[in-house]
Amino acid sequence: MNKTLISCQGISKVYLKGKQEIIPLNELDLEIIQGEFLALMGPSGSGKTTLLNILAGIDSPSKGKLYFNDQDISQLKRRQLTSFRAKNMAYIFQLYHLIPVLTAYENVELPLLTHRMSSKERHKRVCKALELAKIADRADHYPKQLSGGQEQRVAIARALVTDPPLIVADEPTGDLDQESAQAILTLLKSLCTDLNKTVVMVTHDPKAAAYADRTLFLEKGVLITGDYNVVH
Amino acid sequence: MWFINLSLLSFKQIRRHWLRSLLTIAGAACGMFLFMTVETFQDGLKNATEMQAGDDTLVVYRDKRFCPFTSRLPEDYSNKIAQINGVKSVVPVQVIVNNCGTSLDTITFRGFPEGEFHNYFAGKEIDSTLFDSWKLASDSAILGKEFAQRRGLKAGDRFDAAGITVRVSGIMESDDPQDQNTAFVHLDFLQKSSKRGLGEVTQFNVKVNDHTLLDQVAKEIDNTFRYDREPTHTRPEKAFIANTAKDMIELISFTRWLGLAAVLAVSFLITNTVIIAVRGRVIENAVMQAMGFQMEHLTWMTLAEGLFMGIIGGFTGIASAYLFLSTGNFAISAEGLSIVFNIQLETVLKASILAMIISFVAGIYPAFHSIQGNLVNRLRSH
Ligand SMILES: Nc1ncnc2c1ncn2[C@@H]1O[C@H](COP(=O)(O)OP(=O)(O)O)[C@@H](O)[C@H]1O
Ligand SMILES: [Mg+2]
Numbered sequence: 001m002n003k004t005l006i007s008c009q010g011i012s013k014v015y016l017k018g019k020q021e022i023i024p025l026n027e028l029d030l031e032i033i034q035g036e037f038l039a040l041m042g043p044s045g046s047g048k049t050t051l052l053n054i055l056a057g058i059d060s061p062s063k064g065k066l067y068f069n070d071q072d073i074s075q076l077k078r079r080q081l082t083s084f085r086a087k088n089m090a091y092i093f094q095l096y097h098l099i100p101v102l103t104a105y106e107n108v109e110l111p112l113l114t115h116r117m118s119s120k121e122r123h124k125r126v127c128k129a130l131e132l133a134k135i136a137d138r139a140d141h142y143p144k145q146l147s148g149g150q151e152q153r154v155a156i157a158r159a160l161v162t163d164p165p166l167i168v169a170d171e172p173t174g175d176l177d178q179e180s181a182q183a184i185l186t187l188l189k190s191l192c193t194d195l196n197k198t199v200v201m202v203t204h205d206p207k208a209a210a211y212a213d214r215t216l217f218l219e220k221g222v223l224i225t226g227d228y229n230v231v232h
Numbered sequence: 233m234w235f236i237n238l239s240l241l242s243f244k245q246i247r248r249h250w251l252r253s254l255l256t257i258a259g260a261a262c263g264m265f266l267f268m269t270v271e272t273f274q275d276g277l278k279n280a281t282e283m284q285a286g287d288d289t290l291v292v293y294r295d296k297r298f299c300p301f302t303s304r305l306p307e308d309y310s311n312k313i314a315q316i317n318g319v320k321s322v323v324p325v326q327v328i329v330n331n332c333g334t335s336l337d338t339i340t341f342r343g344f345p346e347g348e349f350h351n352y353f354a355g356k357e358i359d360s361t362l363f364d365s366w367k368l369a370s371d372s373a374i375l376g377k378e379f380a381q382r383r384g385l386k387a388g389d390r391f392d393a394a395g396i397t398v399r400v401s402g403i404m405e406s407d408d409p410q411d412q413n414t415a416f417v418h419l420d421f422l423q424k425s426s427k428r429g430l431g432e433v434t435q436f437n438v439k440v441n442d443h444t445l446l447d448q449v450a451k452e453i454d455n456t457f458r459y460d461r462e463p464t465h466t467r468p469e470k471a472f473i474a475n476t477a478k479d480m481i482e483l484i485s486f487t488r489w490l491g492l493a494a495v496l497a498v499s500f501l502i503t504n505t506v507i508i509a510v511r512g513r514v515i516e517n518a519v520m521q522a523m524g525f526q527m528e529h530l531t532w533m534t535l536a537e538g539l540f541m542g543i544i545g546g547f548t549g550i551a552s553a554y555l556f557l558s559t560g561n562f563a564i565s566a567e568g569l570s571i572v573f574n575i576q577l578e579t580v581l582k583a584s585i586l587a588m589i590i591s592f593v594a595g596i597y598p599a600f601h602s603i604q605g606n607l608v609n610r611l612r613s614h
Contacts (some may be wrong), residue, residue, distance in 0.1 A: 049612075058522055059608045079526065086524025097519045101248045102241075111523045113237040162524075 005165060005198050006032040006055060011064035011074075013050050013221075024050040025061070026221035032200065034165065037192040039209035040202045042218035048202040049170055051218065055200055056168045057085045069165075086114065090159030092169035096151040098143040098158075105130065105139040108157045115162070125161050132195070133157035133187065149180030156187060160195075167191065169201040173208055185211040238529055242536035245509065253541060256505040260545025261552070263498035264587055268553035270491035271579045276564075276571040277484045280409045280477060288320075288355075288443045289469040290450050292436040294462055298476070300327035300340075300434045305462050307419075307431045316452050318445040319438055321351040326422045327434040330394035338563065338570060339379055339393045340414045343422030354439060356411075362402040370421045372401035378412035378572050382561040396425040410473075413563050413570040438466075476569045484571075495590055498542065502594035506538045510602040517602050518610035527603050534599035535592060542591020550583045 013025040024047035032038055032055075040048050053059035054066065057073055060081070066074040073084055090111070098107045108126045117125075130136040135153035143151055152172060159167050169188065173181035189211050191197040201212065209215045217224040246253045292313065294303035310322045326343040344352050349363050366372045375385060380403045385391055389400045398417060406412065423430050440449050450466040457464045467475070510517070517530055554575055562573040 053608055053611075056522070058611070082521070082524055082526050085522065091519075091522050093519070097515060099516055101244045106244075110241075110520070113241065114234045114525055114529050116233060158523075 002034040002036070002196075004031050005034040005036075005069060006030070007065075007067040008055075008061075009065045009067075011051075011054065011061045011066060013047070013054065013059070014062040024221055025054070027064070028221070028223055030216070030223060032198060034198055035192055035196040036198055036214065037189055037212045038198075038200045039212035039215040040200065040218060041204070041206070041209055041215060046218040047221045048218050052168050052170055052200060052202055056089045056091055056166070057081050058091070086111070086162065088164050089166040089168065090162060090164050092152070092155050092159055092167065092172045094171040094174040096143070096148075096155045098151055098154055100143050102142075103139065104135060104141050104143070104146065104154045104157075107143070107154055108161050111158060111162050125163075126157075129157040129161040130154075132160055132191075147180070148176050149183060152176065152180070152184050153187070156184070156191075160191070160197075165198055167197055167199045169199065171202055171204065173203065173205065181205075181208065234529060235532065238533050239536045239540075242533050243540060245513075245533070246537055246540055249509065252505060252508070256501055256541050257545035257548070259501045260498045260542055260587075260591070261549035263494040263501070264546045264549030264583060265553045265556075266494040266549075267491045267586070268550055268575070268579060268583050269557065270487045270494070271583065272553075272557055272573050272575050273484050273487055273571075274491075275576055275579060276409070276573045277477070277481060279574075280473075280569065280571040287468075287470075288440050288446070290438040290440065290446060290453070290466050291469050291472040292438060292453055292464050292466045293434075293472070295454075295465040300329050303434050304428070304432050305435065305464065307433045309457065309464070310436060312456055313436060313438060313453055316449060316456070318440050318442070318449045320441050321348075321354070321439045323348045323352045323437045324419065324433040325352070325435050325437055326419055326426070326428070326432070328394055328396065328422060328426050338413055340570065341373075341394070341396060341417055341422055341426075342414050343417045343419040345419050349416075351439065352437065356406065356408060358404065358406060362404055366401045366416070369399065369401070370418055371398050373398035373415040373417045374402045374404050375400055375416075376412040376414045377403055377405050378561055378563060378574075379414070382563075394426070396422070409572045410570060412572045437469075473569060477571075480564070480569070480571065495586060498546070498587075499590040499594045502538045502542050502591055503597055505541065506534060506595055506598040507601060509537060510534055510598045513602075514610055514613055518607055518613075521603075521607055522611060530603050531599045534602045535595040538595030538598065539588070539591045542587055542594060546587025546591065547584065550580060550587065553583075554580060 008028055008030040011025055011028045012023065015022040015024065028051070040051065042048050050059065054061050061074050064074065065072055068088065073081065076084060099110065102110065105126060108129050109122060112122050112125060127136065130139055133153045133156045135150060135157055138146060138150055146154065172188070173184055176184065185208055188199050188201065192199055203209050292305070294305055297303040307324045310324050313319060313322045323344050328341040330339050346367055362374055366374055380386065383391065385400050387400050387402055390397060391400065392398070398415060404411060419433070420430060423432060438449070438453070440446055446468050450468070453466045454464050521530060557573055557575040564571045564573070
């Protein structure tokens with residue numbers, strides 16, 4: 001049995017828009033286990049991205065505690081939080097967000113540029129990540145020479161290159177055709193089964209969620225566990 | 233280590249909008265070229281006016297005349313001047329300028345009596361053997377090195393200017409910029425060739441026994457000729473040169489502002505380009521921050537972009553200015569005073585450091601701008 005990677009205790013997020021309070025997350029409890037593939041679903045504006053950002057250490061909760069490997073990260077200062085992200089997590093976006101002036105290889109190398117590491121070691125890691133994402137044959141291509149599915153593979157390789165325990169993905173297949181989407185989902189799933197990565201994925205698509213070990217539903221900032229079809 | 237890695241990344245970002253970057257680099261090059269040229273003007277001016285004007289030398293000029301064309305004094309004044317107490321030597325000098333106005337290619341003929349060259353050059357380090365061959369022919373001239381280089385002249389060549397034809401007997405090296413654009417000729421030869429006629433000179437260079445006597449002797453000289461047909465105005469050489477250079481000093485001092493404006497323009501141009509670049513990469517920056525780039529990493533990438541463009545452009549400008557000014561042997565002359573534009577290594581160094589500083593400073597605001605705002609909002613901003 002794998003241990004708990006992330007533990008959220010009574011997490012809330014409050015935004016102030018003028019005098020109006022927006023509460024995308026309300027007193028939320030959640031445990032995520034290492035090696036698990038977790039899908040987050042819910043209507044637009046239900047707080048999925050906000051939760052993902054908090055789990056990834058990009059945003060901080062307004063209230064509550066967030067433990068990552070038993071370390072409370074909800075109290076970290078900005079600088080510490082940035083170091084935390086460099087070591088422990090990677091983000092995959094719907095629109096890939098690769099750097100257009102860099103080749104696939106260089107894009108994957110990017111997160112390592114600020115790490116203390118020999119160029120030989122860096123090269124080894126980039127090649128390995130490209131292979132794991134099955135995109136090594138396009139290493140020299142620029143993003144504009146790649147299809148959406150291939151771009152997302154490069155983004156996944158970029159996520160793998162620092163070998164973080166957590167990978168979060170915000171609608172990673174939202175911009176892809178069905179075939180590419182399935183390939184990407186299979187790849188994400190294999191990261192959990194083969195590499196023991198924890199993947200938290202936001203999706204609108206029940207077919208995508210079906211790849212996950214567990215699916216959670218967010219509605220008005222509250223989590224509902226179970227089958228989407230049963231809930232709706 | 234990240235320092236180098238991210239610099240390389242910045243370099244790739246510069247190539248991203250290569251035309252925009254190229255234009256910025258070209259602008260920086262033009263600005264630094266202008267700055268270098270202006271600085272060299274300033275140096276030349278400083279050199280010309282701070283020359284080793286003899287502390288014990290007086291210049292006797294025709295009163296109320298300011299140009300060698302119009303200052304005409306009888307050569308035999310020298311006898312009367314020589315008798316004045318405190319006077320060590322008197323050299324009558326004829327000055328002919330091929331162009332009395334301000335010009336970039338001037339030659340000044342200075343004629344003095346054959347036997348007086350020791351007195352004329354007293355206190356300067358001059359190779360006196362040059363005058364051995366000079367004495368042999370009446371039309372021989374010793375040229376300042378700068379002028380000889382500009383015209384490509386060497387010993388044995390003939391050249392003519394202002395209707396005077398001379399034969400070059402030697403090239404003279406001198407620290408004094410006034411000697412650089414001068415042809416030293418025999419006084420009687422110059423008087424004949426310039427159709428001024430024998431017995432007429434432009435000025436007298438008077439050395440006194442002690443520099444404390446300067447004012448006293450000057451006064452006495454002017455008193456001596458006060459009621460003559462050609463009254464004189466006698467000043468220490470330093471004051472004489474400062475007065476002649478006055479207009480040029482004003483003109484050239486003004487160019488200092490041009491240099492400053494050029495430097496500011498370079499800075500603003502780079503700032504503008506980097507800001508536009510950074511604005512186009514808000515999400516990219518946010519993505520890097522999300523993957524663990526710290527503020528100093530992001531800041532450095534932006535600063536490096538400005539630095540690269542400024543340094544590439546700046547050094548191009550400095551190098552072209554160096555080539556232009558050092559191969560051109562330029563000099564500007566007015567009323568017989570010449571300013572030589574010799575590019576100094578010091579100026580190159582100064583401009584290089586300045587180029588680095590301004591391109592660094594140019595990146596500060598964009599760098600600040602690039603890390604402004606909340607990360608979550610920037611990630612959402614598409
Ligand atoms: N920076 C912000 N300021 C104010 N409100 C915000 C901000 N970010 C998100 N929200 C609001 O929080 C709610 C949840 O947003 P989000 O997490 O993006 O939802 P989802 O990803 O599920 O569509 C929305 O109502 C959104 O308008
Ligand atoms: Mg969202």
